[in-house]
Amino acid sequence: MSPGDESERPYLRIAEAIRHRITTGALRPGDRVPSTRQVVRDFGVAMATATRALAVLRDEGLVVTRVGSGTAVRAPDPPRRGGRAPGRELTTERIVATGVAVADAEGLDAVSMRRLAAELGVGPMSLYRHLSGREELEHLMAEAVFRAYPLPEPGPPGWRAKLELVSRVEWSAYRGHPWLPELVSLTRPLLTPEAMAHIEWILRALDGLPLTPAERAREAVTLSALVRGLALSVAAEVQAERETGVANDQWWITLDDEVRALMGSGRFPRLAAVYGEEMRDLDGLLNHALARHLDGLAARLARSAAEP
Structure with missing residues (x-):
């Protein structure tokens, strides 16, 4: 050659x-x-x-x-609009859908009223006839995503299957929209029916179990926090790839010599013995964390059943 x-x-x-x-x-x-x-x-x-x-x-x-x-x-990009499409009126739903599309492609920071106006082919001030501002827009974007990931009724039999299902539905939503975890807060939760329905679904799955009201409340919050915590890692990595143009696998390739040297130094024998892609497989980490969490809840219920 x-x-x-x-x-x-x-x-x-x-x-x-x-x-x-x-x-x-x-x-x-x-x-x-x-x-x-x-x-x-x-x-x-x-x-x-x-x-x-x-x-x-x-x-x-x-x-x-x-x-x-x-x-x-890659799916084809939707055509950018140079002006308002004939026969399509500007609506709140169109604005929100455009905000979700921009956030999916470029991250939440790329979403602005000016940017959405350009995408929709309208003047920025026209958006304010439908939305009060950025805060309401983000609220409605999160609401729209949760609405797109409905929970089945009544769901699978058994508390464990139900809790696993709701966790995986939330994981799918976060994976499909990596910006969403930024808008979900444990201390200042989204007061929208679509988001609140997930907590209600978890609490209903716990009906009839020998748990105190405080334990039920903490379980609902902790389970959602477990999924969101891993999803934030996804969001951080997506942002890093956008900013650097370097995919995660490429980034690790560049560090290969350094990683090998550290693992072969003898300073970290236990880490070297288990180190591998399993530690970076986020789907695998979710499976492990979810199984261990639900195992712990099952053990708690078994203790209650054994008590006289």
């Missing part, structure tokens, strides 16, 4: 193979593309080569990497 023959470089050949699957429809928008580890296995290349191949596809806008959910084929 001559030095100038770029087409023969392994990472470009891998990128072309995945690109072909996307352009032919074998991989459709939203489908996950092979992970770096799968590329390493399938193509017999080093991790750095696999990472570089996926970086090429990201740079081309064909795929997008979302923290905790891997790399997927």
